[in-house]
Amino acid sequence: MATPIFALADEYIDASARLNPMWAGAVGVTGDFGTATDFGPDAEAERARLNRDTLARLRALDPTGPDDDLAKRHMEERLAVLVDRHEAGEWRRSLQVPFGIFQSLVGYVDVAPRSGEDDWALNAARMRAIPEMLGTWRQAMDAGIEAGQTASARQAAEGAKQARRTAESRVFDKHLQAYGEGPLAAELRAAADAAYAGYADAAAYLEQRYLPHADPADGVGEERYLLAARYTLGSRLDPRDAYEWGWEELHRIEEEMAAEAAKILPGASLDEVTEHLNATRSLDTHEAFLAWLQEKHRGALEALDGVHFDIHPRLMDLDVQLVHGSSSGAPYYTGPSEDLTRPGRTWWPVSDGERFGTWDELTTVFHEGVPGHHLQVGQTRVAGDRLSRFTRLFGSVSGHSEGWALYAERLCDELGWFTETGSRLGMLGGSAMRAARVVIDIGWHLGYPLPDAEAERHGREWSFDTALDVLTTRGRVPAHRARPEIVRYQGWPAQAICYKLGERAWVAARDEAKAAAGAGFDLKAWHTAALDLGPMGLDNLAAVLRK
Incomplete structure (x- = not known):
């Protein structure tokens, strides 16, 4: 859809990808935007300027129709809270153990394509960039020390453990084993070793430099919490x-x-x-667990399609992966790439000797x-230019x-x-x-x-x-x-x-639609209409579904 609002959204994604190549690679943005993200104070300020400038330009635009109105409504809400989070200094205390930067960097490598030598060279580049990215992240954390805005001592201590565990368990070796002894084997090994050294340095930084300055309180208080909830x-x-x-x-x-x-x-x-x-x-075995997972995923897809949902054919390809040495502790999902060449995947952390x-x-x-x-x-991902x-x-x-x-x-x-x-x-x-x-x-x-x-x-x-x-x-x-x-x-x-507050909002929206439609309520049609809206905040969800 060629409207000024949609054009601004395109422009923003390209600019964000250039300023955050790790994010672009992780979500599968089409294009080559580099490998390493700078997490330092100057780069954070540049991303914040992009958010503020885009928000100001967006607010000056008038929607031309329902899709345009939806796009503006969602984009404005997201950019506004991002601006407020930056101004509050949340970027200066970015840990979020165990799903913060240490796990995100692992995921960034895990989702890289591996179909040819160029792809494996990208794997090496992503691993090799980890020490650089962690170095700029430490600059942001140092800025938090200087500003008196630090993460908690508990997060610092747990973050050090996670970083050291990531290095010692050699989480990237599975990719080296998958590649074998091809022409890039030595480069991949060197890149993985550099990544492990970067994690070890991050652990030492948290223990020796950061922990003495960390906030002793576990709770964040009302002001920070309500901003986080927004x-x-x-x-x-x-x-x-x-x-x-x-x-x-x-x-x-x-x-x-x-x-x-x-x-x-x-x-x-x-x-x-x-x-x-x-x-x-x-x-009792990883092989049996993986086979069971694959069977249940496939069965759910086939049972739902055409009955309770109309599932796009390209979404019938859903990959299931076991994850050894993960620090996440719980299963998670990564979506398809923008061009759908990388499928959606569910990831299931496992350990040796575990019963499932x-x-x-x-x-x-x-x-x-x-x-x-x-x-x-x-x-x-399959919505095309409707979103x-x-x-x-x-x-x-x-x-x-x-x-x-x-x-x-x-x-x-x-x-x-x-x-x-x-x-x-x-x-x-x-x-x-x-x-x-x-x-x-x-x-x-x-x-x-x-x-x-x-x-x-x-x-x-x-x-x-x-x-x-x-x-x-x-x-x-x-x-x-x-x-x-x-x-x-x-x-x-x-x-x-x-999870629970979001479920409450979804159930309330469905109940309201059922009450309004009475005997004519069509659950599959409601599911289709609701998912076609794309992601949005819960306040917007209630307002839009009520129309």
């Missing part, structure tokens, strides 16, 4: 309302879990049922694959995307797909974890007391140990996974609330 939700949060609703939702789910467990082993406790399912509904419980992983297949992230993100390039490539909002993925799990329950023994309990357990995230994240960062009934069980005040207790006993997260989860919430404020 960014992750695309809406202005009422934290008290969300906190109280989170506890109510957790109680509702717990009642449903107890009823579901009683169907599996009458009279047994929830812990006993979980132990039984882990022993009887699990796989299929009963509680099926719901994650639907969350990360279809009808979850793959269908939602992929739909924006602006900004919306297709840059405008993701966690509350929208994670809310949709959790709605997708709920939809599969409504469709009766959790028929395997324990699989519905697994879905409910995942939902309980997301509800626990709401109360942990808001309560801990804002210093809210636990309700009286909960204080008797967990204590009155939030702390790291309180959060860990709530997540393991109420969110049903295994202890070995719970600790990195809590570290994540502490370093990435307001992201953990996106």
Whole structure:
């Protein structure tokens, strides 16, 4: 669509790609924009100028039709919050362990193409650029020390561990092994060694230089939290309302879990049922787990297409990857490239000797694959010129995307797909974890007391140990996974609330549409219309779907 707003969106994407080649490579922007992103203060200021200037130009443009109005509405909301985050100095304390810069650099290499020698040369270039990028990131962190705006001591300590673990586990060696002994083997090995040295230097920096200056507080306080919520939700949060609703939702789910467990082993406790399912509904090898994942992904695609969704043929290609040595701790999804030559992928971290419980992983297949992230993100890639390039490539909002993925799990329950023994309990357990995230994240960062009934069980005040207790006993997260989860919430404020609050927004929008249409409500048509909108903040989602 050749309108001034769409042209500005195109211009912005090209400019952003030049200023952030790592982002461009990770999301698959078409074009050659270089390899290394500069994360230093001057480069951050240049990206901020681009956001401010583009926002001013955008606000002076009048939409020419519904698609134009949608493009402007979304772009304006995203650019405005990016400008506010920069002015607040968030770029000076960018860690977000374990999904921050250290994991992002690994992902940047992992998604590189590998079909020929030119592609492998790109792999080497990306690994070789890691020390340079981490060096400029340290400049930004030093600016935070000078300004008195630092990340927490807990994030610094955990970040050092993550960086050192990334180096010591040699996470890029899998690519060297995949390449073999071709003409670029020595270059690839040298590039990987340089990357590992860069990670080791980053660990030493955090421990020796940064940690003495880090903020001793775990919580970020109300001002920073509400700004973070604007960014992750695309809406202005009422934290008290969300906190109280989170506890109510957790109680509702717990009642449903107890009823579901009683169907599996009458009279047994929830812990006993979980132990039984882990022993009887699990796989022992990586090969068997991968085969099961591939079967479930493919089955979901085929069952949904033409029935509850119209899936574009190019989205029927969904890759499944096991990830060895990942520091993320949880499955995740990466979308197709802009030109769709790189397929969407789900990534499943695994470790040696691990047993894989299929009963509680099926719901994650639907969350990360279809009808979850793959269908939602992929739909924006195949939208063509109905959506602006900004919306297709840059405008993701966690509350929208994670809310949709959790709605997708709920939809599969409504469709009766959790028929395997324990699989519905697994879905409910995942939902309980997301509800626990709401109360942990808001309560801990804002210093809210636990309700009286909960204080008797967990204590009155939030702390790291309180959060860990709530997540393991109420969110049903295994202890070995719970600790990195809590570290994540502490370093990435307001992201953990996106799942449940986003799901609430999606369900409310569907319920409103059903009430308005009555007997004529068409679920597939509603899904199509909703996904065709592309990503947007939750406030915009409610307003647009109401039209």
